[in-house]
Amino acid sequence: MHVPDGFLDAPTSVATGVVAAGAVAVALRGAHRELDERTAPLAGLTAAFVFAVQMMNFPVGAGTSGHLIGGALTAVLVGPWTAVLCMTVVLLVQAVLFADGGLTALGTNVTLMAVVAVAVGYGAYRLLSAVLPRTRTGVLAAAGVGAFLSVPAAALAFVGLFAVGGVADVPIGTVAATMGGVHLLIGIGEALITVAVLAAVLAVRPDLVWGARSLRAATPLAPRPTTPAGGPR
Known part of the structure; x- marks a missing residue:
């Protein structure tokens, strides 16, 4: 999904850079409503996780591989505005330190993966969450569908650019057919990874999942041991 330098002309790259900068500016204000002393560290951990997993590719056939985008996963975990910031940081570090995507294409990649993927993934999640049961299964199903849809949506946005x-x-x-077909397969991997990660977090700390704030851990506290009557105190 990372667009390298030289795929788009200068005016288009500049335009996506303006869109990306505007989205980050709005996200900086929106993230104030999502972050506090408890969730801010989780945002950092989520960005680090997405960065690491994006470096791992899985085969999708015909000599093509894909990797997690992480937009929907990050949005459900820490909120959509914070997700835009997390994804932007990940893409910036990749472009500067690993030449993954290129600096002149940074605005394009932020637009595709930090804006389009997050907006489509979290938007689908919210729509499905409104009709599905408010249970862990409902959260995972909505997140899986949102993650799946976010990948071809970002791919088709690139086709438009x-x-x-x-x-x-x-x-x-040819570009549309190739991008659409391959990224439908990559979307399946995106959905599976997203569901697996969210299931693991929901199993132990559902209160940390921003998109599932209505869920609370139902694990009862173990009773304190009592001292038998007449026993030592």
Whole structure:
């Protein structure tokens, strides 16, 4: 999903840079409503996890591989505005330290993975959460669908950008078919990873999942041992 330098012309890259900068500015204000002394460390851990998992690729056939985007997962864990910031930090570090995506394409990658993927993934999650039971199963189902949809949505957004400012001599139909088909398969992996991670967190600390704030751990506290009558005190 990382767009390298030179795939889009300068005006398109500048335009996506402006969109990305505007989204980050809005997210900085919105994140104040999501972060506190308890959730701020979780945001850092989530960004570190997404960074690490994005470095791991899984095969999807025909010599193509994919990796987790993490937009929907991050949004459900720490909130959509904080997710935009987490994803932007991840993409910035990857571009600067690992040349993954390129600096001139940073605005494009932030637009696709920190804005489109988060918006579509969390939007689908919220819509499904409104109709599904407010249980862990309902949360996982909504998050899985949101994660799945976020990947082809980001891919099709790139197709739109390529149609406007692509510099490679490739027919737009070929780009759309390739991006759409491959990223539908990658979306399945995205959904599976998202559900697995959320299931693990919900099993122990559902109160830390921003998108599942209505859930609370139902584990009763173990009773304190009592001293038998007449026994030592």
